[in-house]
Amino acid sequence: MELFWLKGYTATSLTELCGAMGINAPSLYAAFGSKEALYQSALAFYAERATPLIWGRLDEIPTARAAIADMLMASAAALPGGAKPAGCMVTLSNVGQEGEGRLGALVQKARSDGLALVAARIARAIAEGELPASVDAESLARFYTCVQQGMSIQARDGASRAELEAIARTAMAAWPGVTSPEEARSAPLAPLVR
Template sequence: MKKSPEPATRGRPRGFDRDEALSSALTVFWTKGYGDASMADLTAAMGVNAPSLYAAFGSKEDLFREAVRLYTDREGALLWRSMGEAPTAREAVEGLLLATAAVSGQCGRPQGCLLTLSGVNPDALPDTACSEVKQVREDSMAAMADRLRAARTAGELGPTADPAAMAAFYLTVQQGMTFRAREGATPEELTATARAAMLAWDGLAGIA
């Protein structure tokens, strides 16, 4: 007797690719924001119906939280590579700013930073999602400050340098660059901003 084919997973279409669907959802959230991303927007981009979305990801909030983690893993690794690989703290910070400028010109990529844009209107996010976004931003600040503390210990920065203040300054610049990218600033304009910010390095580092 010929065996019948196995039925598709309940609530999901045949050929459903969860990773691809999550990537599509990320693009929607990144482009429209959590509050303005409707279920119709999400299901259309992901190629699934609402029951399939709920079966695979739970709620809209759960989907957003997974999208944030994907964004952090994918985009964060790209932008923050210099923080772990650059031989000096100055090159690490400059590399982050220049990478931020460079990605703003990539075709087919939403402009701006999902985390920064989400933080502008925290009331649009459920509490748990809002806390996760805030934690990622705080972790980024801590990571840069730690890199700068290590640089001060190694003698790259002067003894009067304040790693936390330097991290706050350069991440404020970086986040501002993402807003300008959202508004249409070119990679060349953002690169000029990055170069200008680095002119403050010696003074902030206590080596002027």
């Protein structure tokens, strides 16, 4: 898992995988059938560990704002790496662009699952009256998911926990504006100065 996470699917060789697992190629094929199947297993293994850590408290925290802040702060704590590669294996994967369409679809689904969790939490906040009915749950979820994914890229590039926490705080400072009535959010943007 960590080799795929660090290097990507294509750049990780069978020799490296066998060395990391302490087995030979025939044993790898006997256990997993193929490098593709091993990647799929590694992705599932990663999701089992990362999902509760990052997304696991979205439904437990009483308000959507606090739940999303918690998700971003949990990301800030987990993403810098240390004993493991920095960033998120799912966010950083480009396996679909490496010619592995089926694996790319699995990664895309994993990304979509995170987005769906955030969108569901926002939809719940709308249904419970925490947020106005005019809030576009999908757009708001995409915004905060994008922030979380961007934090992953920043972590891979060396951002510290404190730097990632600052990103999370900045994103949450935007909450009042991005959850305001529709007319405020749909106001035209000022033209670019050239």
